[in-house]
Amino acid sequence: MPIDKKPLINSFENMNKFYFFDVNKNKIINVDEETYKALNAPETTGSSELPSIKKLKNQGYLSNNRVEKIEHINGRMLEELLGYNLRKIILQVTQNCNFRCNYCVYSGSYVNRIHSNKRMDFATARKGIDFLIAHSKDSKEIDIGFYGGEPLLEIDLITQCMDYAVKAAEGKNVTFSLTTNGSLLNEANVKRLLGYKLRITVSLDGPQEVHDKNRTFASNGCGTFNAVYNNIRRIVEKYPEIKRNLSFSMVIDPTAQFNCLDEFIAGEEEFFNESAVMGSFISNVYRDDQLQFSENFVGEWEYSKFRFLLFVLGKISVANNSQLIRAAYREHFEYISKSHREITPLAKQDHHSGPCVPGQIRLFMSTDANFYPCERVSETSDIMKIGNIEDGFYFDKIEELLNVGKLTEENCKECFAFRNCRICASLSDDGNQLSKETKLKACQDVRFNVDEMLKDVCTLKECGFKKEMIQMTTGF
Amino acid sequence: MNKESVLIYPYDSQFTPLLRHKGFVDNYDKIQLSSLPGWGLCGKDASYADGGEFIGLTVSQEFDEILSEADTVIFAEADNPYHLEKMIYPKIFSAIEAGKNIVTLIQVDEKADEIKKKCERKGVRFTNYRENSLDHTDFLDQMKSEFKKEIVDSRIPILAVIGLAEHTNKFQLQLDLKATIENMGYKVSMVGSRAYCELLGFHSFPAFMKEVISESDKILCYNRYIKRIELTEKPDLIIVAVPGGFMRYNNKIINDFGITAYEIFQAIVPDAVVLSLFHEKYTVDYLDGIIKSVKYKLGLEIDAFNISNRQIDWVEMTNSQPDVISTLTLNPEFMKKSIEECKALSQIPVFNILEKGDAERITNLIIDKLSEIEMAVNF
Numbered sequence: 001m002p003i004d005k006k007p008l009i010n011s012f013e014n015m016n017k018f019y020f021f022d023v024n025k026n027k028i029i030n031v032d033e034e035t036y037k038a039l040n041a042p043e044t045t046g047s048s049e050l051p052s053i054k055k056l057k058n059q060g061y062l063s064n065n066r067v068e069k070i071e072h073i074n075g076r077m078l079e080e081l082l083g084y085n086l087r088k089i090i091l092q093v094t095q096n097c098n099f100r101c102n103y104c105v106y107s108g109s110y111v112n113r114i115h116s117n118k119r120m121d122f123a124t125a126r127k128g129i130d131f132l133i134a135h136s137k138d139s140k141e142i143d144i145g146f147y148g149g150e151p152l153l154e155i156d157l158i159t160q161c162m163d164y165a166v167k168a169a170e171g172k173n174v175t176f177s178l179t180t181n182g183s184l185l186n187e188a189n190v191k192r193l194l195g196y197k198l199r200i201t202v203s204l205d206g207p208q209e210v211h212d213k214n215r216t217f218a219s220n221g222c223g224t225f226n227a228v229y230n231n232i233r234r235i236v237e238k239y240p241e242i243k244r245n246l247s248f249s250m251v252i253d254p255t256a257q258f259n260c261l262d263e264f265i266a267g268e269e270e271f272f273n274e275s276a277v278m279g280s281f282i283s284n285v286y287r288d289d290q291l292q293f294s295e296n297f298v299g300e301w302e303y304s305k306f307r308f309l310l311f312v313l314g315k316i317s318v319a320n321n322s323q324l325i326r327a328a329y330r331e332h333f334e335y336i337s338k339s340h341r342e343i344t345p346l347a348k349q350d351h352h353s354g355p356c357v358p359g360q361i362r363l364f365m366s367t368d369a370n371f372y373p374c375e376r377v378s379e380t381s382d383i384m385k386i387g388n389i390e391d392g393f394y395f396d397k398i399e400e401l402l403n404v405g406k407l408t409e410e411n412c413k414e415c416f417a418f419r420n421c422r423i424c425a426s427l428s429d430d431g432n433q434l435s436k437e438t439k440l441k442a443c444q445d446v447r448f449n450v451d452e453m454l455k456d457v458c459t460l461k462e463c464g465f466k467k468e469m470i471q472m473t474t475g476f
Numbered sequence: 477m478n479k480e481s482v483l484i485y486p487y488d489s490q491f492t493p494l495l496r497h498k499g500f501v502d503n504y505d506k507i508q509l510s511s512l513p514g515w516g517l518c519g520k521d522a523s524y525a526d527g528g529e530f531i532g533l534t535v536s537q538e539f540d541e542i543l544s545e546a547d548t549v550i551f552a553e554a555d556n557p558y559h560l561e562k563m564i565y566p567k568i569f570s571a572i573e574a575g576k577n578i579v580t581l582i583q584v585d586e587k588a589d590e591i592k593k594k595c596e597r598k599g600v601r602f603t604n605y606r607e608n609s610l611d612h613t614d615f616l617d618q619m620k621s622e623f624k625k626e627i628v629d630s631r632i633p634i635l636a637v638i639g640l641a642e643h644t645n646k647f648q649l650q651l652d653l654k655a656t657i658e659n660m661g662y663k664v665s666m667v668g669s670r671a672y673c674e675l676l677g678f679h680s681f682p683a684f685m686k687e688v689i690s691e692s693d694k695i696l697c698y699n700r701y702i703k704r705i706e707l708t709e710k711p712d713l714i715i716v717a718v719p720g721g722f723m724r725y726n727n728k729i730i731n732d733f734g735i736t737a738y739e740i741f742q743a744i745v746p747d748a749v750v751l752s753l754f755h756e757k758y759t760v761d762y763l764d765g766i767i768k769s770v771k772y773k774l775g776l777e778i779d780a781f782n783i784s785n786r787q788i789d790w791v792e793m794t795n796s797q798p799d800v801i802s803t804l805t806l807n808p809e810f811m812k813k814s815i816e817e818c819k820a821l822s823q824i825p826v827f828n829i830l831e832k833g834d835a836e837r838i839t840n841l842i843i844d845k846l847s848e849i850e851m852a853v854n855f
């Protein structure tokens with residue numbers, strides 16, 4: 001049978017049961033062994049005659065419908081999306097940092113810029129803010145982010161920008177965000193930041209031994225944990241209201257142990273309560289060498305995830321219920337909460353999920369006023385430079401980044417993860433241009449993760465999981 | 477008589493249809509527009525708000541500075557959220573102090589008396605178009621005295637304008653159809669979808685439809701209301717516009733579950749229907765579904781689609797799940813191309829009211845249809 005005549009499904013076994021995931025319906029179907037075998041038979045040889053298969057086809061399952069052309073629907077309206085609907089601008093107020101973290105993307109271990117003394121002046125920042133306001137008439141609210149290096153090295157500029165934006169954007173709900181290493185989050189600085197709708201994300205990697213392993217001061221190479229931790233304690237004590245707008249970002253080092261992070265969060269309940277804790281692994285994107293996960297780490301991480309599921313199922317009363325763990329199940333719960341919905345089959349012209357319109361959601365402006373799709377891409381990669389404050393957007397480049405699926409067009413048309421893909425241009429950038437090979441490596445991870453997610457979802461169903469449990473126990 | 481100079485505040489896309497309406501623009505010697513800087517319209521032509529054809533009025537960020545040139549200030553309803561206490565009332569009071577006449581299209585109930593008194597003291601006019609006093613008692617009393625609660629047929633053709641939801645350019649459609657049909661020499665009465673239509677010389681959506689009376693009484697009242705317009709105004713055509721959308725959009729945006737639309741079309745039977753939709757990359761199946769939905773929910777056959785230059789902002793709708801539909805403006809060139817693609821799919825004629833000539837094309841289509849009805853030997 002020609003490949004494009006086969007149904008677009010992913011069949012799998014889980015806990016001695018048989019399933020297939022139907023891409024066109026975005027649904028998992030539990031079938032008997034005979035049907036499963038027939039679906040996986042290399043030739044049709046009458047297997048399509050099985051009554052169970054006939055019935056499924058009558059219900060719209062097992063369709064061989066595929067996307068015929070990989071083309072993102074938003075590519076047709078980039079001028080509008082970027083002209084009227086910008087959501088956020090992230091200002092790189094400085095390229096300098098008072099930390100030297102081992103895993104930092106600006107440390108020299110990545111294909112990216114390195115730390116420098118470049119800073120943004122107010123005239124440039126103001127142009128960036130004006131650009132956001134002028135390009136967001138259809139956005140209900142806008143956000144201005146401050147990023148570095150360490151942005152608090154430029155606190156004067158930050159407060160000047162916020163004062164300006166509040167006035168310049170009168171009538172629009174304008175919020176601010178700041179990503180900081182926390183070392184300069186002292187009382188004097190915090191006092192200056194109060195009164196703005198500002199969300200502060202502090203990088204804190206765990207207990208002292210874990211945090212200090214990677215995060216050290218540039219000046220003396222000493223660990224930074226005490227400085228950050230004590231700052232937070234002091235400011236929360238003095239200004240308790242700040243907690244609601246404080247979140248923590250933990251960069252997880254998979255060469256270390258996971259249990260100590262778990263224990264740290266549990267043991268510091270008062271410190272973390274009311275604040276979100278987000279976790280992410282040390283980035284492998286643009287990295288010169290590949291990061292290796294230690295065996296201990298994988299075991300502990302998986303066990304922690306397992307305990308979280310038991311907690312959600314009501315089988316145990318206490319578990320790590322932090323956002324660190326919840327994030328690992330975000331896709332699962334998203335799938336479960338939408339699983340009952342009828343969905344239209346794949347369109348003839350479509351693009352896999354994953355890419356957002358480059359620049360629309362998190363436009364990143366460097367100190368020298370160049371535009372990038374977001375703060376996570378490499379500033380030295382030519383393809384990622386999508387405009388600047390004087391010229392505006394380079395729409396050709398943006399369209400190329402948005403349609404990253406064209407790199408792997410034939411693979412994408414046959415891929416069961418088409419609707420659940422997370423790949424955007426940043427995962428396909430070889431450091432200078434979009435690369436099919438780089439993207440295909442990312443594809444392997446996505447397909448593995450989606451396959452695992454589908455199996456986990458089936459396991460949860462078998463264990464009596466109900467949609468309502470997501471809200472009740474996790475607040476998703 | 478000298479025409480007045482008017483200042484509109486806070487200007488945004490909700491007011492743009494009025495600027496494109498001769499019946500409004502011709503009333504004034506000079507029109508100035510003031511908006512809030514965060515709405516992204518200041519320094520641009522007024523047409524930037526709705527993405528339609530160039531208007532030739534620049535939106536200002538200033539209010540106090542341009543106030544001196546105005547005789548009247550219209551405080552307009554806006555699509556953007558606004559804060560009455562911070563953004564509106566101080567401007568109303570400073571306009572009164574400056575001796576300007578005040579017109580409110582915005583709901584100012586809690587301060588209406590204060591505004592009225594201040595205007596009286598200052599000797600300036602205050603017109604509040606949100607005092608919609610049309611209640612049900614007239615109609616129900618009439619039916620009581622007649623000892624019958626029944627629907628009465630209309631003898632005048634009725635054109636219905638409905639929309640899938642808010643922000644589908646429905647108000648522009650009403651204004652343009654009314655003006656175009658009138659230009660052809662017909663007398664048109666209209667019940668608009670907004671609450672301040674009297675400013676433009678036609679009827680607002682009647683207040684009794686939102687009163688706490690039984691649903692069947694609302695239907696009967698609306699039926700008598702249209703009959704009264706027919707008898708008193710003796711038009712050649714009545715245009716009836718339905719506020720909001722005609723069906724639930726999702727679990728959060730319920731569009732009144734289409735109850736208002738249902739009630740109106742129980743009260744009257746239109747002879748022609750134009751339906752306004754968001755822009756989307758439509759398929760034959762989707763359009764067919766819409767046609768069936770209108771047919772079986774409201775009992776109407778659609779004569780024309782108006783595809784607005786607004787598309788649902790799917791990113792916002794998916795991520796934030798807002799209480800109101802969030803939309804994106806589409807440029808005229810894009811719309812031209814897209815409408816052509818849509819025409820190829822649809823069995824019903826497709827238009828974009830912001831495209832030059834489309835108001836005339838819809839009108840011709842409607843008049844043709846109504847003429848066919850006229851040819852029938854009816855009594």
